[in-house]
Amino acid sequence: MCGIVGAVSQRNVVPMLIEGLRRLEYRGYDSCGVAVHRAGMPRRARCTARVNSLARTISDIHLEGSLGIAHTRWATHGAPATENAHPIFSRDLIAIVHNGIIENHESLKAILTAQGYEFQTETDTEVIAHLVHSFYDGDLLSAVIRATRMFRGAYAIAAFSNDEPGRMVGARDGSSLVAGIGETEAFLASDAIALAGYTNRFIFLEDGDVVDLTPGNLITWDRNGRSVKRPDRMIAQSLEGASLGSFSHYMQKEIFEQPLAIARTLGEIDALTPSIFNGADRSTFESVGKVLLLGCGTSHHAGLVAQQWFETIARLPVQVEIASEFRYRDQCHDPRTLVVPVSQSGETADTLAALKYAQMMGLDNTLAIGNVANSAMMRTTRSAFLTGAGMEIGVASTKAFTTQLIALFLLAATLGRVRGTVPSQQESAYLQQLQDLPIACRAVLAQEPQIIAWASEISQHENAFYLGRGAHYPIAMEGALKLKEIAYIHAEAYAAGELKHGPLALVTPEMPTIVSAPNDALLDKLKSNMQEVRARGGQLFVIADSGTGLSCANGLRVLETGAYFGLLSPILHVLPMQLLAYHCACARQTDIDKPRNLAKSVTVE
Structure with a gap:
């Protein structure tokens, strides 16, 4: 969370910094x-x-400079x-922007x-600024290196000293930071997309790196203070998807982009072979x-859905973990484990x-699933799969989510095919079903008017239940999460059979219940659960297959x-839930694309 942009050049960099902030505003907008x-x-x-307001202020005061740093914040400390807004100054000499958390x-x-340092803010970032200042003897690089050795936690920083024109220093450990190089300028950013149109030559810094930038040049140092050469990557950044077109919000646009995103993710796949996954054999x-x-x-919800696929198709035991909890308890590891981290940004701390x-722990068979090709996660694993979601x-x-x-x-x-649990006839059936999925998604999305009618009722309530069974229980969890995120309606998801074990006490006519009802082997049991709700005056909104x-x-x-x-039915059932959350938010007039207290790229623990 939070976004950094920095530039050192021979021209006024402020317009570039503002444009970079606009592109990174999804990372934080407090x-x-x-x-x-x-x-x-x-x-x-x-x-x-928001950034547009900052741009007007900058225009009014005629702020210009050939060296600058910029930040858009998601508040942690303060x-x-x-x-508390960045950049933070120390004694009008050192300027700092910072992502992450300094735990000490x-x-x-x-x-x-x-x-003798006096603190003017509630932030942990001011500690960084003063610490760099305390070590500063005319060499910013040396001061930053000495300061970072005292940090405990995750950070990405960009800094300049007012005594050293034409020099900017960056550092990272556990939080993303990329450097860009032009002929006569150099850049830092949390995400390469911030620099699109300014450079296509990038260096992705490693944990512990410190980078010294001057116009058109940079030198990188590792955590041991040794000069290192990180590989240049030529990346043509696309801003495709940045325009709203005829849609009212990006979320609405992205919901309707899902058939195309699914088709892009499938690409030209015509066989279930390990080569589908980059780096795998x-x-x-x-x-x-x-x-x-x-x-x-x-992403955790995607894993919960997939758990049943791995067990059903490949006959493999599956452990699904909330990543933020996984490493804080003792583990019993199986050395034959395939570790699959899943993240939209690939930078989730x-x-x-x-x-x-x-x-x-020795589990080195790793395969990442993400949406950003050069993210830290995709670079860290042995093999990877890049989805076709595009900019979100x-x-x-x-x-x-659906492309995950x-x-x-x-x-x-593919695991099932390699293990012999998926015969060739079943492989063909799966591939055909996948190819048919985008059309089926379009048919579901065409029912938006009915969802709008539902939203006009549900948006008047402050609480809601979501129910599902089997692989549709995590879909209910995802639907409830969306309603909380953007409509600010308290929503809880339950495996439908659990209603009578406590939650049924909350069912009243004022508690709408949204149900995912596929035409599968659990349908009759689900119908009984729905009757339990109706018998207590509950109002049911059911997403159901035909038949x-x-x-x-x-x-x-x-x-x-539809049929x-x-x-793959969970994918079709989540689409109406996404639309329902969106239209409830519209009815409640919330800030849909930038909901309160949230940011898209979660780069702090």
């Missing part, structure tokens, strides 16, 4: 700011509004207030206070005796930490998704 090097003392502009900031603050799968799925939030923990701007993930499910299904089916025998009646609304789509 506050933002820009600082530039100026003779005498650095100048800055900060605000607790409230979203102007005094309190002890460092005590040391600095004893040295037959040996990658032949030795697998267990699958470990790591993810947070929506908890997922990266869980992956590294698994690797430290809305904070509430939609197309990233496609990737996980392909992995489960279930469910029809609209008093207290029961039904939306049909039962077998193991």
Whole structure:
């Protein structure tokens, strides 16, 4: 969370910094700011509004400079207030922007206070600024290296000293930071997309790296203080997807992009072979005796759906872990485990930490599923699968989720093919079903008007239940998460059979219940669960396949998704839930693409 942009050039870099912040605003939007090097003392502009408001302020005060750093913030330490907004200064000499959390900031603050430093903010970032200042003797690089050796936690920083025009220093450990090089300028950013159009030459810094940038040049140092050469990568960054077109919000646009995103994810796949996964071969799968799925939030829900695919298709035991919890308990590891971290950004701090923990335990057969080709997660694993979701701007993930499910299904089916649990005839059936899925998704999305009618009712309530069974229980969890994220309605998901074990006490006519009802072997049991709700005056909103025998009646609304789509049916059922959350949010007039207290790329633990 939070976004960094920095540039050192021979021209005014402020317009580039502002444009970079706009592209990174999804990472945090509690506050933002820009600082530039100026003779005498650095100048800055900060605000607790959005980047467009900052741009107007900068225009009004004519802020310009050939060296600058900028930041858009998701608050951790300190409230979203102007005094806590970055860039942070130390004695009008050192300017710092920072992502991450310095876990030992309190002890460092005590040391600095004893040295006479006064703290003006509630942030841990001010500790970084003062610590760099305390070590500064005219060489910013040396000061930053000495300061970072005292940090405990995760960080990405960009800094300049007002005594050194034309020089910027960056550092990272556990939080993403990429350097860009142009002919006469150099850049830093949390995400390469911030620099699209300014350079296509990137260096992805490793944990512990410190980088010294001057116009057109950079030198990288590792955590041991040795000069190292990190590989240049030529990447043509695309801003495709950045335009809203005819849609009202990015979330709505991205929901309707899912048929295309699924088709892109499938590409030209015509056989279930290990070559589908970059870096994998037959040996990658032949030795697998267990699958470990790591993810947070929506990605964790994708893992829960996929658990049943791996067990059903490949006949493999599966462990699905919330990444933020995985490494904080003793583990019994199976050396035959295939570790599969799943993340939209590939920079999710908890997922990266869980992956590294698994690797430290000797589980080196790793396969990442992500949406950003050069992310830390995709670079860290032995093999990887890049989904075709494309740029996702809305904070509430939609197309990233469904394309993750496609990737996980392909992995489960490929493992089954290698292990002999998927015969060639079944392989052909799976591939055909996957190719038919985008059309089926379009048919479901065409029912948006009915979802709007549901939303007009549900949006008037402050609580909701979501029910599902089997692989549709995690789909209910995902639906409830979306309603919480953007409509601010408290929603809980339950395995439908669990209602009578406590939650049924909350069912009243004021508690709408949304149900995922596939036409599968559990349908009759699910119908009984729905009757338990109706008998207590509950209002049911049911997403059902055709042929279930469910029809609209008093207290029961039904939306049909079409014919039962077998193991892939969870993908079709989540689409109406995404639309329902979106239209409830519209009815409640919330900030849909940038919901309160949230940010898209979760880069802190």
